[in-house]
Amino acid sequence: MSEHEAESVVSEDLVADESAAEEDGPLVLDVDAMPGGAKAAIEAILMVTDDPVTSMALATALEIPVPAVETHLQTLIADYGDRGFTLREVAGGWRIYSRPEYAAAVERFILEGATAKLTQASLETLAVIAYRQPISRGRVGAVRGVNVDGVVRTLLTRGLIEEVGSEPESGAILYGTTDYFLERLGLRDLSELPALAPYLPEVDILDELAETGRA
Secondary structure: OOHHHHHHHHHHHHHHHHHHHHHHOOOOOOHHHOOOHHHHHHHHHHHHOOOOEOHHHHHHHHOOOHHHHHHHHHHHHHHHOOOOEEEEEEOOEEEEEEOHHHHHHHHHHHHHHHOOOOOHHHHHHHHHHHHHOOEEHHHHHHHHOOOOHHHHHHHHHHOOEEEEEEOOOOOOEEEEEOHHHHHHHOOOOHHHOOOOOOOOOOHHHHHHHHHHHHO
16 A cells, blocks of 8 residues: 555545544534523532532533633522522532531431431341341341342441451352441440340251342
8 A cells, every 4th residue: 555545544534533523413512502501501510519620620621711610600609699508619619518507407407317217127137237247238138038238228328337348258248237336226245235036036047048048
């Protein structure tokens, strides 16, 4: 292949790539065509971020000048007025926060959610983990006879259980209770848990059930 032919092939490939890009969609983001324009686009980004976002990052993402971003940010602050949230500049970036005036309401909501009573399913799962730890999620489900994935996530979120290792054979995560669990029950250690023998099958039966569930 001659040098001229090679250049021709490269040129055709570039044209093909550009044509494909045009078919996939526009290369330039047109925020003005969006409902609410750039201001609404900035607000949408701020609603989904966990960390403060700089004006430069917003400008780069939306392909608009930094001064325009800062103007929109100030407009958003004014738009929120006496709403329950506001826009604040912290750590060099911008983020949406609840207003300090409503801190008491937010605090009460969070605390009540954290101390809400556990469901019967959660209590039963927690009991199995407490008395049979360390234990895998599959073995807990085998003992209870139901899927416990959601319940285990709830107990993890509440800080009542934690991951304590994994089974050497299967690699399954093992769970155990936390110090917070002991604190909530007023126990110094697990040895103070009440005897469970009168209420559960014998240990060998529990193991048999767990092994059956894993088969």
